[in-house]
Amino acid sequence: MSELSGNTGRLEEIIDREMDRHPHSQPLLEAFRPLFLVRSRLLEELQLGKEEPFKIDEIRFQGGVPVIEQHPLLQENDPWDDLVRAITPALQEGFPDLRGDLENFEKALSEGKFVLSEYFLQNRDGQENLLSAWAETLSIAAPRIGFVLNSAARVVLEKRARDIAEQIQGLKWEKGYCPICGSFPSLAVIGEKIGERWLHCSNCGHLWRFSRVICPYCEHEEQEGMDFFLIEDKPQEAAFSCDSCQRYLVTLYRVSDLNDRNLDVSALGLTHLDVIMQGKNLLPMAVTDWNVF
Numbered sequence: 494m495s496e497l498s499g500n501t502g503r504l505e506e507i508i509d510r511e512m513d514r515h516p517h518s519q520p521l522l523e524a525f526r527p528l529f530l531v532r533s534r535l536l537e538e539l540q541l542g543k544e545e546p547f548k549i550d551e552i553r554f555q556g557g558v559p560v561i562e563q564h565p566l567l568q569e570n571d572p573w574d575d576l577v578r579a580i581t582p583a584l585q586e587g588f589p590d591l592r593g594d595l596e597n598f599e600k601a602l603s604e605g606k607f608v609l610s611e612y613f614l615q616n617r618d619g620q621e622n623l624l625s626a627w628a629e630t631l632s633i634a635a636p637r638i639g640f641v642l643n644s645a646a647r648v649v650l651e652k653r654a655r656d657i658a659e660q661i662q663g664l665k666w667e668k669g670y671c672p673i674c675g676s677f678p679s680l681a682v683i684g685e686k687i688g689e690r691w692l693h694c695s696n697c698g699h700l701w702r703f704s705r706v707i708c709p710y711c712e713h714e715e716q717e718g719m720d721f722f723l724i725e726d727k728p729q730e731a732a733f734s735c736d737s738c739q740r741y742l743v744t745l746y747r748v749s750d751l752n753d754r755n756l757d758v759s760a761l762g763l764t765h766l767d768v769i770m771q772g773k774n775l776l777p778m779a780v781t782d783w784n785v786f
């Protein structure tokens with residue numbers, strides 16, 4: 494057996510535990526396992542590009558302007574080629590369907606047919622356009638290329654988010670989107686004791702506290718309009734939904750073992766809630782690699 498570093502070994506255990514808890518999610522968890530493991534390793538080992546020191550404008554931030562709108566979180570000098578080369582085999586292992594396409598993508602990359610960093614420096618619309626252009630040149634479906642590139646971006650975002658989290662610790666943030674990268678949450682967690690709600694960002698991995706009576710998506714504040722869907726016999730598994738914006742948020746209810754969890758893994762174990770909520774014609778607050786059916 495290969496030697497696993499502490500965090501990676503722990504992550505393996507967390508994934509195994511989630512598979513025991515939710516056998517229906519086993520295929521999904523197995524598919525994502527290599528990606529999650531390589532991400533965890535890269536988070537520890539990878540050196541990001543050097544960046545200028547920056548100071549967050551606290552007034553703008555507390556008015557709801559996330560860090561990403563004040564300072565670029567993805568940079569030209571980040572090690573994009575190395576990241577994509579490290580992530581590609583993990584995706585090929587978990588998603589055998591992608592094997593050939595990703596091989597071709599990597600070949601084009603090593604032949605210098607395009608410059609990866611161009612993608613990461615664009616805004617969302619620019620990224621979509623570039624992705625379509627590359628997809629056409631390489632005859633690979635755009636979402637397949639997007640899967641690799643966004644997996645690479647996640648590593649860089651999460652690594653920078655960890656540093657930034659310290660800088661914003663004492664500042665007020667009252668928005669339902671991520672204070673660091675501006676994305677909506679993919680999962681909420683309500684603690685056992687104090688009953689606070691925490692929102693998890695699947696884009697950068699950040700976790701922040703948010704009111705329990707306000708909809709994170711549309712800020713609608715009326716308890717009557719908010720439904721809490723609970724699964725019988727599974728008191729920890731819930732989904733919050735909002736009548737006003739017709740969105741839902743899968744929620745881990747009354748959890749006491751947050752330190753023994755990885756919230757991306759938890760979200761993969763709870764996709765039965767996504768199926769139920771989407772069956773009610775509700776949309777997720779954040780689209781992830783696994784919650785659109």
Ligand SMILES: [Zn+2]
Pocket residue numbers: 671672673674675676694695696697698699
């Ligand atoms: Zn985020």
Ligand SMILES: [Zn+2]
Pocket residue numbers: 708709710711712713735736737738739740
């Ligand atoms: Zn809402």
